[in-house]
Amino acid sequence: MSLEIKELTKAYGKKQVLQNLNITVEQGQCYCLLGKNGVGKSTFLNCILDLVQPDSGTISLFGQDYHKDSLAVKRNVGALCEDNPLIEEFTGLEYLNFVAKLYKLTAAEAEERITSLTNYFFTDKESLHKNIAGYSTGMKKKVGIAAAILHKPGILILDEPFTGLDPIAAQLLVNLIRNYSTPNRVVLISSHDLNYVEKVATHIGVLNDGQLMYNGSVQEFTMNGENLIDQALFQLLLPHHTTETNIDWMLT
Numbered sequence: 001m002s003l004e005i006k007e008l009t010k011a012y013g014k015k016q017v018l019q020n021l022n023i024t025v026e027q028g029q030c031y032c033l034l035g036k037n038g039v040g041k042s043t044f045l046n047c048i049l050d051l052v053q054p055d056s057g058t059i060s061l062f063g064q065d066y067h068k069d070s071l072a073v074k075r076n077v078g079a080l081c082e083d084n085p086l087i088e089e090f091t092g093l094e095y096l097n098f099v100a101k102l103y104k105l106t107a108a109e110a111e112e113r114i115t116s117l118t119n120y121f122f123t124d125k126e127s128l129h130k131n132i133a134g135y136s137t138g139m140k141k142k143v144g145i146a147a148a149i150l151h152k153p154g155i156l157i158l159d160e161p162f163t164g165l166d167p168i169a170a171q172l173l174v175n176l177i178r179n180y181s182t183p184n185r186v187v188l189i190s191s192h193d194l195n196y197v198e199k200v201a202t203h204i205g206v207l208n209d210g211q212l213m214y215n216g217s218v219q220e221f222t223m224n225g226e227n228l229i230d231q232a233l234f235q236l237l238l239p240h241h242t243t244e245t246n247i248d249w250m251l252t
């Protein structure tokens, strides 16, 4: 068992966001968490990353939990957070080298991995010598993704990884995620980009009202490919969606 979340509960003030969530993601799986805006996907991922303190519940990664040895757990996790915090005064290369040092990569490892990842994602190498502050959203995202996998973490957590990427970069990321999902690793993604989710997910979780409305394989979710993921998701969520306001004024 690789990533095991039991009875996870989180409220912000009176707003109950997660209620007794139970999720297990096994090695080799790419688990994609779906759900409407504000349903708690980032909160859930941030609890796993120890960035948000849950009210109750346990989180165990490869049998270890944060209470026993938080550094050992964090060494084995790579993350792209939704707000993708980088050090904007650094150039892209400086930032990636800084992250490589944090993870104690050797100079040779850092050189090899940073060169290959930047060659993979960036056609404009010049930009990597410029400050991140001047990067576009997509360029920042590529740096954030490269930083997340530089140390080859056993658990890779990506919050909205496709948002802001151009179609070519998004397809490169699809290929990278597929290659990264080896039988000994866990990949956990939150995304609204169902076309890309379709290409990488082995398992799906649908969060709604603090709980999982679906938690299982893609095959079962799509009825062995009879539905696309977006059709299956609409069927699940639309009955729970109310539109109280009409917008007919726009028609005239």
Ligand SMILES: Nc1ncnc2c1ncn2[C@@H]1O[C@H](COP(=O)(O)OP(=O)(O)OP(=O)(O)O)[C@@H](O)[C@H]1O
Residues within 6 Å of the ligand: 012, 015, 017, 035, 036, 037, 038, 039, 040, 041, 042, 043, 044
């Ligand atoms: N630090 C915070 N303090 C108070 N409320 C918060 C905080 N962070 C998130 N929330 C609230 O918790 C709920 C879940 O937010 P969260 O960002 O986890 O949702 P999400 O599913 O990731 O949304 P989206 O798909 O729009 O990114 C929202 O109602 C949000 O307003």
